[in-house]
Amino acid sequence: MSALRHIAIFGAGAWGIALAQNFARAGHKVTLWSRSPVDAASRRLPRLPHVALLPAVHVTNVMPEGADDTLFATPTHALRDIARVTSGRGPVIACCKGLERDTYAFPADILRATCPGRDVAILSGPNFAGEIATGLPAAATLAASHLSMAEEIASRLATPRFRLYASDDLTGVQLAGAAKNVIAIAAGIAIGAQLGENARAALMTRGLAEMHRLNRALGGQAKTLSGLSGMGDLILTCTGPSSRNFRFGLALGQNADARALALDETHGIVEGCRTAPVLLKLARRHAIDMPLVETVSKLIAGDMSVTAAKAALMSRPLATE
Ligand SMILES: NC(=O)C1=CN([C@@H]2O[C@H](COP(=O)(O)OP(=O)(O)OC[C@H]3O[C@@H](n4cnc5c(N)ncnc54)[C@H](O)[C@@H]3O)[C@@H](O)[C@H]2O)C=CC1
Numbered sequence: 001m002s003a004l005r006h007i008a009i010f011g012a013g014a015w016g017i018a019l020a021q022n023f024a025r026a027g028h029k030v031t032l033w034s035r036s037p038v039d040a041a042s043r044r045l046p047r048l049p050h051v052a053l054l055p056a057v058h059v060t061n062v063m064p065e066g067a068d069d070t071l072f073a074t075p076t077h078a079l080r081d082i083a084r085v086t087s088g089r090g091p092v093i094a095c096c097k098g099l100e101r102d103t104y105a106f107p108a109d110i111l112r113a114t115c116p117g118r119d120v121a122i123l124s125g126p127n128f129a130g131e132i133a134t135g136l137p138a139a140a141t142l143a144a145s146h147l148s149m150a151e152e153i154a155s156r157l158a159t160p161r162f163r164l165y166a167s168d169d170l171t172g173v174q175l176a177g178a179a180k181n182v183i184a185i186a187a188g189i190a191i192g193a194q195l196g197e198n199a200r201a202a203l204m205t206r207g208l209a210e211m212h213r214l215n216r217a218l219g220g221q222a223k224t225l226s227g228l229s230g231m232g233d234l235i236l237t238c239t240g241p242s243s244r245n246f247r248f249g250l251a252l253g254q255n256a257d258a259r260a261l262a263l264d265e266t267h268g269i270v271e272g273c274r275t276a277p278v279l280l281k282l283a284r285r286h287a288i289d290m291p292l293v294e295t296v297s298k299l300i301a302g303d304m305s306v307t308a309a310k311a312a313l314m315s316r317p318l319a320t321e
């Protein structure tokens with residue numbers, strides 16, 4: 001295992017807590033930054049109240065200093081504001097999955113702009129926070145602009161329970177992480193509306209085809225979409241009932257007041273809701289057809305019923321694959 005490090009994590013939500021526990025369990029010193037005041041004595045944080053923080057995790061709302069590696073586990077829309085007020089050395093690593101609304105920026109673009117001169121990387125994969133927080137085994141992709149940089153960071157941050165595979169495809173990894181949340185909403189809708197398992201499998205597969213089209217246009221590598229951050233996370237989020245994106249879709253498919261659920265972040269961020277309309281605009285900019293992403297965007301906005309969405313998708317011109 002690599003030498004022990006001081007790791008700073010911004011964002012004390014589900015993912016920040018899980019990452020903190022993982023690194024602390026491997027012997028690293030962890031500073032977990034929370035924006036709200038913290039009751040440090042309880043060693044428990046609201047998002048994963050069943051998890052007692054390990055002694056090596058120091059929770060604070062004071063900016064951490066002197067960390068060797070800095071990770072961001074906030075929602076994507078909060079990343080720019082947080083990253084721009086951090087200082088220090090060592091790599092900055094975004095662990096969020098999404099696209100910024102007004103700029104169409106992926107997390108690595110945001111970090112490049114806000115943390116000039118520092119190495120930038122992305123951590124993404126099939127990783128439900130609750131499982132990682134309790135020490136179950138998992139794996140993810142660690143991407144950077146150069147493979148050697150990705151390998152170096154991955155070898156430092158991999159732990160006995162969390163394997164990291166290096167990649168030099170920032171574009172593919174980030175597109176996959178953002179898009180799979182939108183497809184997971186579609187999968188949830190299919191199950192919620194009792195459209196069947198066949199429909200879910202078709203949506204996952206055609207969703208992947210849409211991801212491939214945009215990935216190609218953006219310059220991402222096709223093989224990334226077969227990896228942990230692509231297919232791996234798509235499978236997990238579309239089939240794992242712990243997924244907030246899937247559960248949001250499920251509620252939408254059941255005609256529940258899902259929009260209120262998505263906007264209420266007390267139960268955790270539903271990134272796919274914010275991502276869908278931005279992803280659609282990005283695709284249009286590149287003249288890429290993403291009918292599934294378009295349909296999910298309309299359903300989220302309340303501009304289409306599930307019945308109309310089913311009819312529209314099933315009556316599209318037949319195509320090859
Ligand atoms: N929960 C999971 O299993 C995983 C989540 N992710 C990604 O990680 C990111 C964070 O997700 P979670 O931790 O699950 O969300 P969460 O909703 O549990 O926590 C988000 C944290 O960010 C903080 N936050 C929100 N807005 C903020 C702002 N403007 N400034 C500062 N802090 C702010 C919240 O107070 C909260 O502590 C998302 O992009 C998600 O897609 C990635 C892998 C796994």
Ligand SMILES: O=C(CO)COP(=O)(O)O
Pocket residue numbers: 097125126127128129181184233236237242243244245246269270271
């Ligand atoms: O990204 C995740 C799993 O890899 C978490 O998914 P949800 O945000 O849908 O809960």
